[in-house]
Amino acid sequence: MIVLVMGVSGAGKSTIGRALANALGAEFLEADAFHSDANVAKMQSGVPLTDSDRWPWLDAIGTALDQAVLKGSKVVLACSALKQAYRDRLLTDGGRQGHIVFLQGNPDLIAARLAGRSGHYMPPTLLPSQLATLEPPGDAIVVDLSDEPEVILAQILAKLPR
Numbered sequence: 001m002i003v004l005v006m007g008v009s010g011a012g013k014s015t016i017g018r019a020l021a022n023a024l025g026a027e028f029l030e031a032d033a034f035h036s037d038a039n040v041a042k043m044q045s046g047v048p049l050t051d052s053d054r055w056p057w058l059d060a061i062g063t064a065l066d067q068a069v070l071k072g073s074k075v076v077l078a079c080s081a082l083k084q085a086y087r088d089r090l091l092t093d094g095g096r097q098g099h100i101v102f103l104q105g106n107p108d109l110i111a112a113r114l115a116g117r118s119g120h121y122m123p124p125t126l127l128p129s130q131l132a133t134l135e136p137p138g139d140a141i142v143v144d145l146s147d148e149p150e151v152i153l154a155q156i157l158a159k160l161p162r
Contacts, residue, residue, distance in 0.1 A: 001024070003026070003076045011103040016103060017077070027074065034064065
């Protein structure tokens, strides 16, 4: 089982993803850990990534997913996966299958979260480009990111096929 927890930066993907992985007894993968130094530097300077920046990153994540599945692990992946093509690359390419959880919410709340966050390379100034890039999934468990993490987790667990 692969569960992709997706949404824009500041949506709570890592928090919810870790909690979901713990609840499922799954391995947790943080997509941010797979970015190249060049991608991180680009984002730190306030420049949005292009698709050509993202393809190698997505392929590296796909390899990690394959390795986890080969070990027999359940996997929860926290990844922006803003476009359908990115989600396809992660979950369809190579025969992978999984479930998508979309953390959706008010852009003002997300901006406030980003403004209050420290130690992350993604500046709040990139939120508008992420929102412009976002193609909401039609095949996802959609949850409101304004709820408390334990409420969000309970909603996901109630809707996630076992």
